[in-house]
């Protein structure tokens with residue numbers, strides 16, 4: 001490639017950040033890793049070793065984010081824990097960098113306002129790393145919706161995560177920041193793809209959280225919750241996040257779009273069915289039931305590494321937006337639209353399901 005390489009870096013080198021950086025972002029053509037940062041010097045050292053194994057010999061390591069920002073890095077992956085996403089992303093934008101920010105990108109309404117202002121006052125590109133929007137079946141459904149095959153839709157989605165993976169009597173895990181975050185805040189993987197398909201945004205939200213916490217020892221914050229979302233175009237979306245549940249096999253994201261002309265849904269059950277599309281269409285005569293369309297999260301002929309290949313395709317999109325000076329589809333407005341509803345649902349649940357209006361930070 002003749003074009004100048006984009007100098008990339010990453011802050012937050014936990015299991016997610018490290019893998020996403022050296023296996024995905026660095027694999028995008030036209031990128032050059034120049035700097036990595038974590039509070040933990042050991043993680044910085046390990047990441048640099050992994051980068052060297054992949055032929056990247058001149059990457060600088062930092063334990064101080066302010067120093068990292070002084071380097072020549074142009075585009076930053078923010079993959080720290082949720083408590084720091086908004087602050088670090090805003091600092092990076094103010095330092096003139098482009099930012100790809102892990103989700104949820106904010107943890108409060110105030111952080112949403114602060115981050116929106118930081119993004120809007122800077123020319124750099126800002127994108128949220130909502131990888132589930134890059135699944136093949138989500139993009140196939142989006143095309144079907146846009147072609148009018150589904151008509152007006154009601155949508156629902158759930159994220160089921162087996163309680164045994166969070167807490168097990170024999171496997172005592174150290175509690176992380178995740179255990180203290182109400183699971184409903186983590187609805188972005190479910191709401192994100194639906195809003196993306198519908199090209200819609202959220203108007204109001206109600207939340208309902210059970211009084212019972214079946215895994216309190218491991219997850220002090222409520223592990224289960226429901227958000228009811230009404231969109232600006234008038235669609236209703238129901239999201240259930242169930243981290244304290246007993247699923248059949250592994251964790252899974254189920255989706256369903258139930259329309260006036262057609263329905264598409266993922267086959268429920270276990271991870272091997274996840275993403276397999278079941279569909280029915282009004283225009284198909286004598287259809288006796290749902291048909292099984294072979295559209296899965298991964299793309300035919302492409303690697304399914306990293307969330308069925310979605311992580312890499314997302315990285316390519318981020319770099320393309322920088323190179324072509326295009327606003328990312330998953331920019332700040334989208335980021336707020338998928339992160340604020342979980343926060344509002346949590347507040348609403350403590351006020352008997354009171355309807356919360358989405359703030360407008362335009």
Ligand SMILES: NC(=O)c1ccc[n+]([C@@H]2O[C@H](COP(=O)([O-])OP(=O)(O)OC[C@H]3O[C@@H](n4cnc5c(N)ncnc54)[C@H](O)[C@@H]3O)[C@@H](O)[C@H]2O)c1
Pocket residue numbers: 011012013014015016017037038039040043063065079080081082084102103104129130131176307
């Ligand atoms: N999109 C997905 O599919 C997906 C999957 C897993 C995790 N995630 C997200 O990725 C993020 C990271 O997940 P993880 O499991 O690797 O988390 P983690 O908590 O294990 O790692 C976070 C790392 O950030 C570092 N860090 C925190 N504050 C810092 C600071 N100010 N400066 C430098 N380093 C700092 C910590 O030392 C730690 O090494 C989370 O926000 C999570 O929600 C997304």
